[in-house]
Amino acid sequence: GESVGLHLPTLSVQEGDNSIINCAYSNSASDYFIWYKQESGKGPQFIIDIRSNMDKRQGQRVTVLLNKTVKHLSLQIAATQPGDSAVYFCAENRMDTGRRALTFGSGTRLQVQP
């Protein structure tokens, strides 16, 4: 079935480098995307969202890029810090289902090396 997925299950970066986490989605009807960060023993924490009428949105040290042509979403983290180590999930909202519940990808683990 259609789902949101991630290309890389584990990403290891050096402290201070930039990180890029990718996500593919298959439903062109999806109109809203969210990135969550999940640390061990905690629930997913909202990082940033983007609507389908945008192709880029920036937050503090994070940028989300949306390419609707190839149905691709990415999360860029600038100057990655040890505290950024976590599992990152992308999630989508599918307008065609009429539901407001999110469909989550499988997650990417980000490991920041000191």
Added chain:
Amino acid sequence: DARVTQTPRHKVTEMGQEVTMRCQPILGHNTVFWYRQTMMQGLELLAYFRNRAPLDDSGMPKDRFSAEMPDATLATLKIQPSEPRDSAVYFCASGLEGLNQPQHFGDGTRLSIL
């Protein structure tokens, strides 16, 4: 910051026992979601409420699971009887109804059925 509160944080019990998990959504949020997270399946939606009314519980095993919202400040998820395969982390999330609104998650209940 306002937070979704879940209790208990951990629960260990024997199969066949009834399990009740509780969630206090963020004040003012009118949508509540229950998700289950396992290593194999990732984050899966179990049930979804809007203004305390259940809108979607298609992801929930009906024979043993039940979800309710006795009032706007409390959501419950019950399993009766519990089985070892129910072992997982159960998350509650809340949000505001409307297009493109992020959900905010609690820190989950880690359930182990022996």
